[in-house]
Amino acid sequence: MAWVALFFAGLFEIVWATAMKQSDGFTKLVPTIVMAVGMLLSFGLLAWSMKVLPLGTAYTIWTGIGALGAFIIGIAYFGEALSFMRVTAAALIVCGLVMMKLSSPA
Template sequence: MGWIYLLGAGLSEIGWAVGLKYTDGFSRLVPTVLTVASMVVSLALLGLALRTLPLGTAYAVWTGIGTVGTVVLGIILFGEAATALRLACVGLILAGIVGLKLAG
């Protein structure tokens, strides 16, 4: 169950990281409320995951999911660069996430 909580926490982290772009410096009410709600959900789910998962593994996987998802959505939604080097680095992060899951 801890891994399911951690996946939800990581997906919520993507939501708040991307949501920050839409808040326009926290000057837009609806995106700000949704972003803060996503932050709360992300941290709550991470806390639940930490009941059964090691701290170092859970934190690394949580931030890795958030990083990879945010990079992908940055490319899709905001036209950020999708160079071979960037994508290779994202692949390394994914390899690290899988490695931590297999090692844990």
């Protein structure tokens, strides 16, 4: 169950990071509220998953999910550049996440 919570914590990290971008420096109310709620849910689920999972594993997986999600959202919705180097970097993050999961005793 800790892995499920960690996965959703990562998804909520994508939500709050995207909402932060959309808040335009906290000048738009709705995205700012979505960001705050997303942060609370993300951090809460991360903390709950850390009751079982090792710190290094949980934090790495959480940030990795958020980084990959933000990368994809940036390209799909904000028109950010898609290049071979950026895709290679994202693939390396995925490799690191898989290795972390496989090496975790929990």
